[in-house]
Amino acid sequence: MARVLRYARRYWAVTLTIAIGCLGIALALAGAGSAVAWLFGGYALVVAAWQAVGMVRDMLRGHWGLDVLAITAIAATVAVGEYVAALLVVLMLTGGEALEDFANRRAKRELDALLRRAPQLAHRLEGDRIVEIRADEVRVGDLLLIRPSEILPVDATLRSEEATLDESSITGESVPVERRAGDAVLSGSVNGLAAIEVVASATAGESQYQQIVALVADAAESKAPVVRLADRYAVPFTVFSLALAGVAWWASGDPARFAEVLVLATPCPLLIAAPVAYLGGMSRAARNGVIVKGGGVLELLAAAKTAVFDKTGTLTRGEPELVAIRSAGGFGDEEVLAAAASAEQYSSHVLAASMIGAARERGLTLQEAERAREAATNGVEAVIGGREVVVGKFAFVLEHAPDAARTAIAPGELAIYVAIDGRYAGALLARDRVRPDARAMLARLDALGVHRTMMLTGDAAATAEHVAAELGITRVRAECLPADKVHEVAAIAERPVIMVGDGVNDAPVLAAADVGIAMGAKGATAASESASAVILVDEISRVAKAVEVGRDTVRIALQSIWIGIVVSVALMIVAAFGVIPAVVGALLQEIVDLVTILAALRALGSRRDTAPSLGGSGAKATEPTAA
Template identity: 45%
Template sequence: MLPALVLVLAISAAAWLAGRHDIADALWIAATGAVLAVLSVEIVGSLRRGEFGLDLIAALAMAGALAFGENLAGAIVALMFTGGEALEAYAQRRAAREMTALLGRLPRTATRYEDGRLCEVPLDDLAPGDRLLVRRGEVVPVDGTVDSPSAALDQSALTGEPLPVRRAHGEPVLSGSTNAGDAFDLVATHAAADSTYAGIVRLVTAAQQSKAPMARLADRFALGFLALTLLIASAAWAFSGEAVRALAVLVIATPCPLILAVPVAIISGISRCAGRGVLVKDGGALEGLAKVRTVLLDKTGTLTGGRPRLVAVRTRNGLTPDELLRLAASLDQGSAHVVAEALVAAAQEKGLALEPPEEVREDPGAGIVGRVGGRRIALGGWDFVARQTGTGSFDAEIADWTQQPGTVAVAVTVDGELAGALMLADEVRGEAGGVLRQLRRLGVSRILLATGDETRRANAIAQGLGFDAVVSEMMPQDKTRAVVAEHANGPVMMVGDGVNDAPALAAADIGVAMGARGSAASSEAANVVILVDRLDRLTDAMRIARRSRAIALQSVYTGIGLSVLGMIAAAFGWLAPVEGALLQELIDVAVILNALRAIADPPQDAAG
């Protein structure tokens, strides 16, 4: 509507300058009437929903202007109001939290054994007891048990753990896991609707629907400001007997400083966050960032980097650490396992010359054997390597060395003899400690680590970082319950990156997704998405949000103060309605310029 209104007012200005005041008047009436009609419908709808806003003052001003023939004043109010709504609509038109990414990952069909044949059947047709085939790379469609000798599964979407796990015959498998190895058979233990992954979808949907939208900041001043406006307008009319004074009061009271300044400050803050690689989806999310008092942090991919890295090497039989790494990485070139990728990357960083492997045979999730430069190499877990050498035990010193919380050990044999071990860990981000300290400075009183890791590993990761509590061994529903429980301590922020975090992100007052490598589902469920792989962007965004909110409130208080002074002047007859409308425009310009400081004067950014 704004472009059409601007065009009409431009034509009316040209008509007035050309001496055709009748055409100008008609256009002013038409423009004001059109805006008033649309606004009236919106106000009726809001009142039916039990919502009350400052739009009512603008409607009274436009209706009064038309009633008393102050058509230019009405057109000016209509322009101010429409411009304010356009700015606010721009601030609110952000990515809708649709579940397309999450639902797109959920399988629609499954491969079921029927009378010795394989048939593709809809997911809803599956029942407990059905025997299914899960191919390499497919998402497990329902909860079940392994009906093959073994299965290698990537459960990172459910537990957040970056390392695939191996499940033996008869062991349980969760829907939503990805087959990281060869095809295996699965016996369904639940129907699709009752399985883990479908439950995550329902949790996110329910949490989003139950969270009420945040009211516009300006509307919080509505009742008091409306009462004051009507009091001054009524007093002016009663004591002077001139209705035009009451109209002038209404015109100058039109809350454009509130309607305009708030979205401008919010848009500026959102733009500033985007410049730091943080997508804030709407104005309510920006304001929420400024008010957070409790923060829950996921571990894998959030507090840590989410990918294993080589942290130490132990050798024996005269091998150097670099030579052991070179042999292991050369063989691992034949594997797509996440640990293999980490070892190859570590060798390449050191500039080691890798050889092509031969006769490679991989047991998914367990280990790999083959030849490198004529030597027979085996690497993997202790049990796997022991089977390759025919011995049941290895060097006790190396075995004890690998038993450290938060690490994964890869044993290596060369020509049937234990040559050493490689230790990998999903390390805590270098900026994590500083981020937690900054959160305290920004007013956060409670910080928790929420992870699916076992307790010992979680405590080891959190040691020395200053968490108020560590909650471990959590499934998605546990994280959601933890978020809900923390609401008693004030506004809650949840920070995560996996599908398993999506329900908790949706349940929190502010959900923040690590979107650089995180799941699409978490980004959809979150209010804020960090687009770069840096945790310190979180505190940058919070600092920007606090400053933007402070500037918005400053603009509101200044605008209201100036409007009240103008209303008093109008009540005494010192300002006509048109003069009041023009004065209100000057107030608008002042508060908007102040609001623009949210982007023109950048805050002090966090290091990095």
Template identity: 55%
Template sequence: MRYLRWIWAYPLVTATALILLTVGVLEASGLPDPARWVATIWVAGVIVWTLVGMVRDVLRGHVGLDVLAVTAMIATLAVGEYLAALVIVLMLAGGAALEDIAGRRARRDLRALLDRSPQTAHVVTDGQLGGGEVMTDVPVDEVTVGDILLVRPAEIVPVDAVLLSADAEFDESSLTGESLPVQRGEGDEVLSGAINGSRAVRVRAARRSADSQYQQIVALVHAAEDSRAPVVRLADRFAVPFTAVSLVLAGTAWALSGDPVRFAEVLVLATPCPLLIAAPVAFLAGLSRAAKAGVIIKSGAVIEQLARVRSAAFDKTGTLTWGRPALVDVRPATGFTADEVLQLAASAEQYSTHVLADSVRRAAVERGLSLLPATDAFEEATNGVSASVQGRSITVGKPAYVAALTGTAAQERLETGQAAAYVAVDRRFAGTIILADDPRPDAAGVVSWLRETGVSRVAMFTGDVSATAQSVAAAVGIDEVHAELLPGDKVELAAGLQPRPMMMVGDGVNDAPVLAASDIGVAMGARGATAAGDAADVVILLDALAPVADAVAIARHTLRVALTAIGVGIGLSIALMLVAMTGVIPAVAGALTQELVDVATILYALRALGAPRAAV
């Protein structure tokens, strides 16, 4: 059924393929005349239909490849190459279908973002006649300012609100880009789209759904997509001059010889295949080469923009950094070793879903420490986890939580961006595990490569605090930092960043609007950032930053190959037309000769498959 839908969605492709098959069967059956008439009638109908569209385009001030296509179809019919005419029709129809498919994918309504958008809210009201409290689930659009809402563990905050509970922990990475959970106290504002921690909390609605942060992100994405100007196809720029030159040469040959056949003999060599085929083949080869490098580029137009990029901006968390806390240090207390503290803590953290727990477990494994069996494990919301490991009572959590058990827990002095997990063994303070979100090892190389290869301006856009942003920027070689930004701020900065075209690299829901608004949006999609991936033009499938430079290098090579292929094809065509003006190339021979030109340009265009990766 899926394939049937594609067949019905693009009837011109289906019909032309059937006509081509019919003509082939008629030719094989020894019926050339019916074959010629079937092909001629069909191609003539397509020519008329295309001419109607051309007139509409000309009235709108646009003249593109349709001029060359009609010229090619008329020329091939005039010299009896009706099979070639059918192939041109099929190529045109197939190209339009592929362009439409790519456009639909690039303009999807961000289903992942919309699906994640809160649909209901738990409104708490006083029961009538002293019956206590009543909780009612209502559509999020019906929440009014002042309503008391219950947010359960791991649920998304439905609207911007004020926290009524004493304290709570929220994952705001989709809004600010900060990978570490944040602590909020009573009276603090909590933004919609934040994910609640492991304890149910109450909040008071501060804004309606339509005015809340998460819905504004969705609106920004749509507005940015609608406002982005379309990119003119590469080959369209050559259509008018090449067509004009071809008609002048053909007309001159007719005028000088007085023979209208001379017009056809020259014009048949003006087939637009170098434009219709060479550039798309080069771009498809570039897309294929990029995919092998772990990069999905959504269209040939994106390749052209990417090849000409002159300024770039990067998100911090998950883009320039790993997006997950990594071990910085283990500081054991007297009587314990670093490996002992880390192994026991990681063993206790096996049953925790906290973001720091995963980092502690990963750090232990990377050090070659095996996780020991744990029993009687339980987690106290927002505070920590306790478990029995080989008969020893292990507690990992906040300093106050550990201090309540041990009577002492030294408060570590942490640098910006760091977090600490405190460890107790048998109710005795055992040490501290320090974690931080470090820059990716290839980030500095990517930034340096971009500067060395023509990107004159590189900036950082992040929702993180300024001190952390500045430290990461210094580590990767970026000197222009814009910190503590909301999604709307990023869009505004991206719009004003010069020179153009401008590339934005980011991940997560919070980056979706700026990715959609940028000339080239690049999403780090290795860990499933589907909303950002839908809004972006380029998606990096590997959990690394180096493919961003690879994408630019591949795009530049692809564009050079495409332009060269077009130049070679047009140059050979014009040279052959000049020869044909003398009458030494008959129409049939000219058509066959032009096919050799097409083959040469296509073979050259396939050089894009060998595009080099960036030396990062």
């Protein structure tokens, strides 16, 4: 009952129209039939005047809509004495708006879920006290207490020994994940059954969850080109409907025929089909781990002809793994790795984490440095255990160890050189693995009509061509600066173009492409901000899923628009011969509205519609490796 009352208040215009109808029935039963005509007619004309004011305002803003048909239909039915039909047209208008609102709320459920879950409060530990503060008051370095089943308010580092977290709202991973002390934990994750302590590593506004919420807000406010296309049908549909109604009146000599045609021309299906379908498509994309910043992006995805990819972190994992140790100068393999990893603790380079991880996997003890300095883009100098350790590029190590020698590497490999106390100690070879689902993703794109693929990367040509050969990509441009990537994408003739990347250096080309898709699972970056869509799950297969959702959504939107047009026109033609009375026509149009909305809601997909993993155990068995 409470739900019924809530809907009655929310859709008050429908409630009032039904109340007027019930009052009219009561008056008719009481023998006051003339009062019913005045009641229904007067109420219908008031609604028509209200609609006319809004229509004039839209026209003054340059927007020619379809309201003129509804207003004309109400006035015509009142003029010919079809008061019941006039009330039904009003019910159709108010009910259509209510159905549209209800459908939109249903379609946006997955998107709104992110907004509703946004953390509002945090518990800061200050000595022996727990102080409750707003999430936006958290500062980097604050020690926070996260109670069981609470949402993490900011990105942080786990201080407790271990934690079990539900990251499904962020990554799409349905299985809770285990985290250890020192691991990064994401805002928006739900804590398990034990209270934990974390150290804030970002403010609320800079945290992953708030960035996602901002993307969702942008997505919900967008209006798609197909919706505007439906608006452009307004003038021809209006002219056709009025002309058909006028011909029916002229041929029959009966003005009631004019009203009978127009009650079936009320264009609710044409107005609401596309918006409902596009909101459904954005909701389906969100459920599959892809935030789409508007319905227009779905339309471009549906029409895409070319897909361009960055390499590192996009087609590859972006996490090079140690594959060989080539020690020299009398140093042992474990000695070289331990020294390099100890020094790399003071580096922010992606290779540092790989070397540190490899050392820990081998059970090696990492030492703290007496002093350390990182030379940006070159390497690290550190004094560890009284010895000077230099790790980095060959030229950088050669400056400190004149006996350094280049080591041979295979295509797709890279070398990290090491010197200890001014002597060349050897090289560590690493390789970046191709994502196991990349090849299947490219095949799926081809099946969806995206037949042309290209790789743009700043890496060396040999490395880029090795990865491209593994994946079957024939068009490659290596050693690209950000500006080069923009120029390459602008020169592509087969459009629309999708560009997929993950790094800050990809932000310009993501903004320049027709559709920029950012791999945002590992954090919100400039790439996410400039992209048209953001993949929240660390799976490249979601690119193909985004294209699939776009194609399905556009197809359903256009189908729904044409269902509304074709059915309405067919019923109008029948009504022109006097077969359908005005009251029956109004009831039929109400049914057409409902059918059109239900057709558009197909864009939501089923609740089980989630992107399958394209890299199964079979893919892992033959997984290629490349840098």
